[in-house]
Amino acid sequence: MQEISKxxxxxxxxxxxxxxxxxxxxxxxxxxxxxKPPYVILMPPPNVTGKLHMGHALDHTVQDILIRFKxxxxxxxxxxxxxDHAGIATQAKVEQKIFAEQGKSKxxxxxxxxxEEVWAWxxxxxxxxxxxxxxxxxxxxxxxxxxxMDDGPSAAVKRFFVDLFNxxxxxxxxxxxxxxxxxQSAISDAEVEHKEAQGKFYHIHYRVKDSNQVLEIAxxxxxxxxxxxxxxxxxxxxxxxxxxxxxxxxPLSGREVPIIADPHVDMExxxxxxxxxxxxxxxxxxxxxxxxxxxxxxxxxxxxxxDNAPQVEGLSTKEARKKTVQLLEEANQLVKVEDxxxxxxxxxxxxxxxxxxxxxxxxxxxxxxxxRSVSDVETEAMKFVPKGWENTYFSYQKNxxxxxxxxxxxxxxxxxxxTCNSCDHQFASxxxxxxxxxCNHKEVTQDPDVLDTWFSSGLFPLSTLGWPNPEKMxxxxxxxxxxxxxxxxxxxxxxxxxxxMMMMGVKVTDKVPFNDTYIHAIVRDKDGKKMSKSxxxxxxxxxxxxxxxxxxxxxxxxxxxxxxxxxxxxxxxxEGYRNFVNKIWNxxxxxxxxxxxxxxxxxxxxxxxxxxxxxxxxxxxxxxxVTEKFDDYRFDEACSTIYQFVYEKYCSWFIExxxxxxxxxxxxxxAQRANVLRYCFRQIVKLLHPVTPFITEELWQFxxxxxxxxIVIQEYPKFNTEHVFxxxxxxxxxxxxxxxSIRNLKNTVNISPKxxxxxxxxxxxxxxxxxxxxxxxxxxxxxxxxxGKIKDKSIERPAKSVMKATTHTEIFLPLDGVIDINVFxxxxxxxxxxxxxxxxxxxxKLKNPKFxxxxxxDIVEKVRAxxxxxEEKLKSIENSLENFQ
RNA sequence: GGGCGUUUAGCUCAGCUGGGAGAGCGCUACCCUUACAAGGUAGAUGUCGGCGGUUCGAUCCCGUCAACGCCCACCA
Numbered sequence: 001m002q003e004i005s006k007x008x009x010x011x012x013x014x015x016x017x018x019x020x021x022x023x024x025x026x027x028x029x030x031x032x033x034x035x036k037p038p039y040v041i042l043m044p045p046p047n048v049t050g051k052l053h054m055g056h057a058l059d060h061t062v063q064d065i066l067i068r069f070k071x072x073x074x075x076x077x078x079x080x081x082x083x084d085h086a087g088i089a090t091q092a093k094v095e096q097k098i099f100a101e102q103g104k105s106k107x108x109x110x111x112x113x114x115x116e117e118v119w120a121w122x123x124x125x126x127x128x129x130x131x132x133x134x135x136x137x138x139x140x141x142x143x144x145x146x147x148x149m150d151d152g153p154s155a156a157v158k159r160f161f162v163d164l165f166n167x168x169x170x171x172x173x174x175x176x177x178x179x180x181x182x183x184q185s186a187i188s189d190a191e192v193e194h195k196e197a198q199g200k201f202y203h204i205h206y207r208v209k210d211s212n213q214v215l216e217i218a219x220x221x222x223x224x225x226x227x228x229x230x231x232x233x234x235x236x237x238x239x240x241x242x243x244x245x246x247x248x249x250x251p252l253s254g255r256e257v258p259i260i261a262d263p264h265v266d267m268e269x270x271x272x273x274x275x276x277x278x279x280x281x282x283x284x285x286x287x288x289x290x291x292x293x294x295x296x297x298x299x300x301x302x303x304x305x306x307d308n309a310p311q312v313e314g315l316s317t318k319e320a321r322k323k324t325v326q327l328l329e330e331a332n333q334l335v336k337v338e339d340x341x342x343x344x345x346x347x348x349x350x351x352x353x354x355x356x357x358x359x360x361x362x363x364x365x366x367x368x369x370x371x372r373s374v375s376d377v378e379t380e381a382m383k384f385v386p387k388g389w390e391n392t393y394f395s396y397q398k399n400x401x402x403x404x405x406x407x408x409x410x411x412x413x414x415x416x417x418x419t420c421n422s423c424d425h426q427f428a429s430x431x432x433x434x435x436x437x438x439c440n441h442k443e444v445t446q447d448p449d450v451l452d453t454w455f456s457s458g459l460f461p462l463s464t465l466g467w468p469n470p471e472k473m474x475x476x477x478x479x480x481x482x483x484x485x486x487x488x489x490x491x492x493x494x495x496x497x498x499x500x501m502m503m504m505g506v507k508v509t510d511k512v513p514f515n516d517t518y519i520h521a522i523v524r525d526k527d528g529k530k531m532s533k534s535x536x537x538x539x540x541x542x543x544x545x546x547x548x549x550x551x552x553x554x555x556x557x558x559x560x561x562x563x564x565x566x567x568x569x570x571x572x573x574x575e576g577y578r579n580f581v582n583k584i585w586n587x588x589x590x591x592x593x594x595x596x597x598x599x600x601x602x603x604x605x606x607x608x609x610x611x612x613x614x615x616x617x618x619x620x621x622x623x624x625x626v627t628e629k630f631d632d633y634r635f636d637e638a639c640s641t642i643y644q645f646v647y648e649k650y651c652s653w654f655i656e657x658x659x660x661x662x663x664x665x666x667x668x669x670x671a672q673r674a675n676v677l678r679y680c681f682r683q684i685v686k687l688l689h690p691v692t693p694f695i696t697e698e699l700w701q702f703x704x705x706x707x708x709x710x711i712v713i714q715e716y717p718k719f720n721t722e723h724v725f726x727x728x729x730x731x732x733x734x735x736x737x738x739x740x741s742i743r744n745l746k747n748t749v750n751i752s753p754k755x756x757x758x759x760x761x762x763x764x765x766x767x768x769x770x771x772x773x774x775x776x777x778x779x780x781x782x783x784x785x786x787x788g789k790i791k792d793k794s795i796e797r798p799a800k801s802v803m804k805a806t807t808h809t810e811i812f813l814p815l816d817g818v819i820d821i822n823v824f825x826x827x828x829x830x831x832x833x834x835x836x837x838x839x840x841x842x843x844x845k846l847k848n849p850k851f852x853x854x855x856x857x858d859i860v861e862k863v864r865a866x867x868x869x870x871e872e873k874l875k876s877i878e879n880s881l882e883n884f885q
Numbered sequence: 886g887g888g889c890g891u892u893u894a895g896c897u898c899a900g901c902u903g904g905g906a907g908a909g910c911g912c913u914a915c916c917c918u919u920a921c922a923a924g925g926u927a928g929a930u931g932u933c934g935g936c937g938g939u940u941c942g943a944u945c946c947c948g949u950c951a952a953c954g955c956c957c958a959c960c961a
Contacts, residue, residue: 218961272961565890
């Protein structure tokens with residue numbers, strides 16, 4: 001056997017195994033256990049502009065754990081990777097590039113040429129993030145890889161659009177939308193971020209026509225007065241009642257507008273008078289609709305003022321605001337200016353201040369789909385984990401608004417709506433160059449706009465499996481793999497993506513697209529701050545992998561993932577788990593020389609040593625628990641269960657206890673011990689594989705039998721009913737307690753741990769006495785004692801000795817050679833005090849008749865047992881103290 | 886303004902249906918003991934945010950207050 005290095009070096013190992021797995025087709029859907037249903041996950045497709053960050057690392061670790069776990073359990077598993085064209089983000093990036101390199105705008109190039117550039121860019125850079133995913137160990141089936149602009153998804157987009165268009169659920173309408181003046185496109189409500197801004201409240205005088213009266217109106221956007229088409233007051237406001245029905249004159253423009261009453265107006269806010277600008281304010285638009293007010297658009301597409309605002313035409317809104325205020329002041333119609341903080345909508349994509357604008361756009365009426373998407377969650381056809389997140393989902397889906405799906409961009413799925421050049425008929429078609437369905441005219445013009453990116457990603461669960469092409473669906477196994485089992489993602493796209501997939505998936509198939517949605521935490525820095533370039537606190541997963549290995553990173557992320565919302569990632573923590581990975585490596589280094597002849601995994605339960613029974617029993621519990629925890633998405637508990645077992649049970653006790661056996665001359669005992677060590681280690685490595693795939697595959701090569709293949713496709717450990725040994729576990733717990741107590745005693749009185757001293761055990765439990773007697777050799781070895789004398793409690797106790805009392809047992813170290821008695825006496829006194837307190841606490845319960853009356857029997861019994869234990873312990877301590885008086 | 890979440894050891898967090906407070910890291914002491922110093926052994930540390938209630942019994946349930954965080958809605 002080759003030399004094994006002292007520390008585990010992940011470099012080289014990781015890439016090597018990933019390549020082997022991929023080449024051998026380990027990630028392909030294969031059912032090794034035909035009785036089990038397939039297990040499918042759809043990967044949230046990263047943006048084509050994306051770069052791997054810790055969020056991906058977490059998201060993918062979770063998905064890969066589930067996929068590897070289910071694969072090992074024998075399920076036919078499929079993890080589908082994909083990529084999103086990310087309309088706005090990508091277009092912006094390429095626009096910047098072309099401008100930097102060629103000094104040209106997209107308009108200079110024209111639509112076709114520009115799109116060629118985008119495709120070229122996608123080919124060059126689009127794959128970067130996917131290669132980075134391989135570094136994470138993602139065991140997805142790359143043959144299923146789908147890009148949202150591929151032919152498949154494009155066909156899905158067209159089919160869905162045309163069907164809904166023909167049902168009348170997709171319609172074109174003038175409506176007030178959020179306009180991004182930088183991107184010069186509509187954006188959806190959800191793409192608007194509200195940020196607090198320092199603004200001003202401008203109080204302006206509006207004259208009332210044919211009267212000396214003026215109305216004082218407060219606004220934060222005085223430049224919009226050019227778009228005013230009414231002044232509104234509350235119908236119950238006595239102050240202005242007499243003015244309703246009259247006209248007001250807009251300052252600067254001189255236009256006359258009606259003074260109307262509308263309940264939206266809050267009498268308490270501002271002056272109680274509202275200027276109504278239906279073209280550029282969401283609420284005003286609603287008022288405008290109710291009162292049939294005209295709409296005046298005062299903005300150009302780039303956000304500058306148009307000729308409806310002649311005095312400020314061509315200026316940006318910011319400049320126009322300044323100029324308007326100046327003009328009002330000159331006209332003596334500006335009353336006062338106040339400071340005012342308010343929320344201003346910004347475009348999530350460009351950062352520009354969003355301008356509400358009325359514009360002709362395409363919408364989907366989602367009312368019915370949203371209702372169904374709510375009931376599907378209420379009936380748990382789709383379950384959120386943790387459950388609390390369904391509130392976020394409901395908050396959107398219970399108040400659906402029309403989804404604006406058109407974007408004034410070039411990069412994306414062009415809207416499949418055509419207008420006949422001859423008869424003006426408008427129709428939707430899946431064909432690229434349809435003829436007019438009404439008059440058969442060959443020349444038709446396609447709507448130039450493209451669809452919202454989420455339109456195609458919302459269809460991804462369908463399109464990645466071939467829908468709507470029947471042949472492709474068969475080829476990709478649509479019937480077997482739809483719906484998928486779980487969607488793993490962050491909370492930020494519950495509405496953007498989860499809700500859309502739910503609506504679209506159910507609309508097409510009448511089935512939810514996935515059964516669970518596991519919402520994982522957000523990765524932050526160790527102080528809980530968001531990782532950002534400007535704060536300089538970003539941890540780059542690729543660098544982290546290079547420094548500490550992928551397995552350590554994955555373990556850290558997994559052990560931090562349960563039902564929590566945040567993960568505060570501390571480098572010290574990662575280092576700790578790196579050490580754990582190394583610990584496993586070294587455990588193997590120790591056992592490996594003994595394994596050469598331990599080729600057989602069969603273990604005859606009847607012949608087992610009690611230590612072997614103990615470790616097998618503990619391992620069995622771990623297997624059971626870990627399996628359950630993975631199924632519950634409790635990666636934190638699953639991982640720490642394995643961690644505790646490997647560290648505390650297997651390494652600290654079982655390996656330590658085995659050293660003597662392995663160095664002895666008893667060949668049959670040695671062989672059996674090697675078998676058990678090997679068996680357990682094989683189980684450990686399998687248990688860990690979903691979390692730490694690389695090191696486990698590397699170690700597996702030394703552990704596998706000749707007829708066994710890679711660990712990726714080995715069977716996951718299962719609970720073994722033959723490996724339940726409760727009494728051996730209880731005895732071992734006692735043994736550990738005694739050894740620890742002896743070490744503790746030595747430590748307390750400053751006896752070197754190495755120094756072998758005499759020890760006497762007293763117990764009133766016959767079974768324990770027997771067990772200790774059998775274990776005296778191990779006691780000697782692990783506690784470093786000379787002789788272990790075991791006696792009945794009733795007889796002879798050493799007069800002068802240090803003592804520690806545990807349940808049913810007293811341990812004495814005779815005093816000869818002991819250095820510091822006072823320290824020990826102090827400790828005894830502290831023990832006494834503590835034990836007294838504990839005793840009083842339970843004793844009080846027992847003396848409380850109400851407790852005795854109301855508490856369930858098993859609790860009372862437990863408390864009674866505790867009380868007698870404390871009492872016994874107390875007596876021992878007091879006895880011992882007396883010896884020193 | 887509406888909603889949600891958090892508050893437990895120095896730090897980061899676990900604690901399932903109420904029944905004697907836990908882990909990791911850090912810290913202290915002693916150890917280079919032949920798998921591992923990325924190690925070993927032992928140890929210390931908590932009015933479980935405040936107040937009130939329900940209960941025989943509350944970290945857990947209810948009410949209330951406080952601090953922090955997030956989301957949504959209002960650009961008058």
